[in-house]
Amino acid sequence: MGKTITLRIEDEVYNTLKRAADGDRRTISNFIEYATISYIFNNNAVDDNEMNELISFKKDIKKGMEDIKKGRYKIIG
Secondary structure, three states: OOOOOOOOOOHHHHHHHHHHHHHHOHHHHHHHHHHHHHHHHHHHOHHHHHHHHHHHHHHHHHHHHHHOOOOOOOOOO
């Protein structure tokens, strides 16, 4: 079941959202939901290149964790 939230925004922001929603033939509520999900997906997801880079570090991270477990480290600072 969907949740209801209250959002207080300036008139200028409301008018901008209203025009954008109308342009997409959406309700303001649906437009805000769509725009938020789109922003999160496009700005917070890891792309393929980043994921491949992270995966390439897996071996080094695993070795580092093994070194820590065996006490093979020195705290500097």
